[in-house]
Amino acid sequence: MLEIDRIDVFYGDLQALWGVSLTVQDGEIAALVGSNGAGKSTLLKTISGLLRVTRGSIRFNGLQLDKTPAYQIVELGVCMVHEGRRLFPEMTVLENLEMGAFNAKARKSKNEMTAWVYQTFPRLKDRRNQTAGTLSGGEQQMLAIGRALMSQPSILLMDEVSLGLAPILVRHIYDVVKEINRSKQITIFLVEQNVRLALEIADSGYIIETGSIVGHDKADLLLHSDRVKESYLGFGQMEREK
């Protein structure tokens, strides 16, 4: 269980997160939705140790993450898929996957994990000796997820997986994400601008606005709430006119 308790995060003098608290239960898919610049990516980067909290705490299965170095956070089972893929562009697909299994624990079962990632994304197997920079956008996103899975995470943090992909690919990738969640019991915490998509596949949802959590509920309830419809799905105007 991931517990975030009243954290404040700053970029220099600018405060980006204001007392954010949330909980992600084991085995669920939780979605964090909000508009551009609301602090979604900041929150994920803070959980994975790339940014540090000024106040508050982050715990994962009782272990404190907010003072742990980033590479140890991965060993504890928390792994992030960066926004915009962020692969190692001049390394091959296989090498990228190997890098995903960098920590000692994951390295032992590297081969089984690679086989499983190939099974999940057969396209990656075809392209295994190609450098990552030459893959298409969809393939890169698959590799980014595959690389994160290689570290054998208990929770996967996913930042804007749908960004810049064709709708059909987005659908496919989210089907795979659901499948990973169900078959491997990997908890998913995803961040999306595409509010409808995220809330459709998630179990629970949080809404973030200008650095603060402003709403939390079961995902389907949130999806049909007036607040979400009005602010994110553009139904407010129509319904008022009715």
Add this chain to the structure above:
Amino acid sequence: MSFVESIGQSLIYGILVGALYGLAASGLSLVFGVMRYLNVAHGALLMIGTYLAFSVSSFFHIDPFLSIPMVMFLLFLIGMFLYKLMFSSLAKYPVGMRIDNSLLISFGLMLVLESLATIIWSPDERNITTPYSGMTFGFLGLRIPYVGLFGVALTTVLIFALHLFLNKTYFGKSIKAASQDWESALTVGINIERTYFFSFAIGIALAGAAGSILSFSYAFSPAISEGWSIKALIVITLAGLGRIGGVFAAGLVLGVIEAVSVYFIGASYQQVVGLVLFILILMFRPHGLFTRKGGGASSSAENLPSSGYAFSQRISISEGWSFNALKEAITQKRFFIIGILIAACCLLPLVIKSDYLINFFILLFLYISITQSWNILGGYTGQISIGQSAFFGIGALSTRLLWMSGVPIFLALLAGGVSAVVLAAMIGLPSLRLRGVSFAIGTLGLAIITGVIVHNVFPGVSFLPAKYLASFTLTPRYYVALVLMLVTIGAAYLLVNSRLGLGMIAVKEDEAAAAATGINTFKCKVLALAVSTFLAGLAGGVYAFYSAVYYYFVPFELIWSFEPVLIVIIGGAGTIIGPILGAVGYVALKELFTVTIGQFSAPIFAILFIITVLSLPGGLVEATGKIRNWVGSYKIKKGGMQNVT
């Protein structure tokens, strides 16, 4: 010897020295590729390697070649120590700031190592004689020295081992991964701190290997540091910055070109040919010789914000200074203070009768001028040139020659400025094609070329003729330097507050975005280059007017290129006041140390310099801004309290 044999022999020597270039540059490339640290002390560490090889082999009475593993190990340890001591704290900054600050502190480190080596081992040249020194064997009529051959063989083995390590081991691959995307490396669980630590130490160990192999074939002294740093920088630029592969080949290419050119035009222009070719190659292949086109070039240094990030934080401060200053200057006390300062400078020679102090102020004004002139191009327009010495030098040369031939000094000074612009039009304009670090190294190449040419054409000393010497007094020179400084600061101020100045700042922040919003970026860069070089040429002219006796090549020395860069960055690039503060602090401290502690002044000054940079990564101006903020918030707090009570 026939023509073919001579060429063949040159080729052999080229390969022998080129292999060393390649090995030395591989270490630098590893450090730059992984961390984006531009370690200009690399040559100094190589120089330490030569002396350690000397000490180890003579202390243990062993074959010099056996000392190599030991030297590598020692330099590995030194690398670890230096990383922990100085370089680790830069890892938390974005790329542009890493390049700037690593350049500064490693420059300081180079000074420290050079002067320490001079103190310990004396400045004299030495060489190591091996039992087989001088022995050669014949091959197709060519002579191949055994020592050189062993050197090349060893170098090849080391390079091969490095490639195996980087491509085949898990840890090596993690180093490559970190060089391609360090944030991403963190998220897959790579311990980036440890990766940096070991890459740095390995890079330094490779410098040690190159140094010890070099010491068996060539003479060495503490003064070789700068030359080897520059060679290594050129080789990694040639190979494509940030790429570890291809460096060895680029080193061989440079070595062979240099050696063969000796045959055609003689040894005195050997360096020039290599550099001219280097610049030409850079023009046509700005991303380096051995880079593939397309294919995920996203990690190459050119695509990273070269300096933009570091500077963009400073720009807010600069706007505060310049725009407010513009308004306030007329009405407010700042105008008053500036007036008083200028008046004080004007009255100074009437009050102070000490020649020493007047000399000091002339030097200070010269430094402020050349620094401010560089600031227009480097600080405001973001084109980090290391070629200012060429323009300063050509200004000095033209002014001196014209003045000596009877032209009135003010006309001669003007001609000095113009000659610098002409030189800029000839060689500077093409270099504007280059971006980021490539531009910096390219302009450094130009500065070396002009220096070597002038050294060869005017090897002697320039004396003032008796009729001038008889009337030589310091006071007019003081006023000329003062006017030069005021003109330079005034020109910089007016320029950066004009529309053109805004365009220049936009070019620095993001050249592509500036072009897309309709700014003629090339025009901005050209004008910045013209104004900057004109002022540098004027400053050179004043130097020529001020100095009674000097070697013609002295104003071309690279220190005139490096010091303005250091001073501007440490003062605060892209501000008017920063370079002035920086120059005052730099010149005053340097002078103070030379006067008070003599021989040890250089290392102590350099250590102080490093500490300053490490504690003020954003420059002096940012530090004053911080203090002002801090005082401001304190006042508010205090005010708030009073309101409550």
